[in-house]
Amino acid sequence: MKLFIFIVNQKAGNGKGLKVWNKLKQELEKKKIDYRSFFTKYPNHATDLARQIGSMFEDKVEAVVAVGGDGTINEVVNGMVYYPKIKVGYIPAGSGNDFSRGFNVPKSPIDALSFILRNKASKGKWFDIGKCKVRGKSNSSYFVSSLGTGFDAAVSKLTNESKMKKYLNKIHMGSLAYVGALIRLLFTYRLTNVSLHIDGKDYQYENVWFVTVSNQPFYGGGMKIAPKANTMDGFFDITVVHNLSRIKLLFVFVTVFSGAHTKFKEIAQHKGANIKIESDEKILVHADGELIGQTPIQVEVQHRKLPFMVK
Known part of the structure; x- marks a missing residue:
């Protein structure tokens, strides 16, 4: 009988990961499930663990299950991509949990576990993921939900460094940390010009706030940045926010939770499978909320x- 492997980020959600795991462990032992668990100890450790598990036990493992936030599932996917x-x-x-929104994972950890155990005999659903390569790095990396450049990457960086995020996570309002970082950067962020190369076509945009490449609708803790994004259609939804005043950008972010931001003329949208993003000035790039480098990016x-x- 194949076993389940759990890769647990105890520090996810400011300690929520450990609390969730303790509940899951009780449930697993009550149901007498054959499993093994591993705990992450440093950045990208989940990737290392997943890769080791895949190489050593590929035919003996039912599933590798990530317990944590969007960064944890990102790391696990980067390890498992070689072992389909x-x-x-x-x-x-975690605090954002955009993966669970976009990929229809039950919000309750126990419900999510129950679903996995009930469906262990299934072959799973085969979804698209993104492969990306940033300037100065020899190896490619992968993302499952979204990739962003510019303002939103800068906001992600500030959010992850915020002491307020830890407090907000404790009271289950972690998404507000993103909003706080957004407001702090709103009046200081420098705009730049961006060139996009999408499936053989070129697009030029001036005064760009950010570009997102989305595999599913949600990012940033529940913002519906790409309402029509589909995880199985073989394309990404690309959103470009440009030529907006700072005050109007704030209004756009208010509407993005419902997906109504797409009505603004300053929001450009594309679909594509192969994308290159270049900018006049180097801007930050994030994948699933984790910084991975600077432009240009393929x-x-x-x-x-x-x-x-x-x-």
């Missing part, structure tokens, strides 16, 4: 690359 025979599961224990769809245990 193994299904990937996710149990939300992005491509990996169509139905991995099997996920989701509804």
Whole structure:
């Protein structure tokens, strides 16, 4: 009988990861499930663990399940991408949990676990993921939900460094940390010009706030940046926010939670499978909320690359 492997980020959600794992462990032992667990101890440790598990136990593992936030599932996918025979599961224990929104994972950790256990015989759902390569790095990396350049990457950086995020996570309002960082940068961020190369076509934009490449609708803790994004269609939804005043940008962010921001003329949208983003000035790049470098960056769809245990 194949076993389940759990990769647990105890520090996710300011300690929520450990609390969630303790509940999951009780449930697993009550149901007498054959499992092993590993705890992350440093950045990208989940990637290292997933890669080791895949190389050593590819035919003995039912699924590798990430317990943590969006950064944890990102790391696990970066390790599992080489071992598509193994299904990937996710149990939300972070502050943003955009992966759970976009990939239809139950919000309750126990419900998410129950779903995985009930469907262990299934082959999983094969979803698209993104492959990206940034300036100055020899190796490519992968993302599951979204990639962003510019203002939103700067906001992600400030959010992850914020002491307020830890407090807000404790009272289950972690998404407000992103809003706070956004307001702090709103009046100081410098705009730049951006060139996009999408499936053989070129686009030029001036005074760009940010560009997002989305595999699913949500990012930034529930913002519906790409309402029509589909995780199985072989394309990314690209959103460009440009030529906006600072005050109007703030209004756009208010509307983005419902997806109504797409009505603004300053919001350009594209679909594509192969994208290159260049900018006049180097700007930060994030993948699933984690900083990975600066522009220029090359992005491509990996169509139905991995099997996920989701509804």
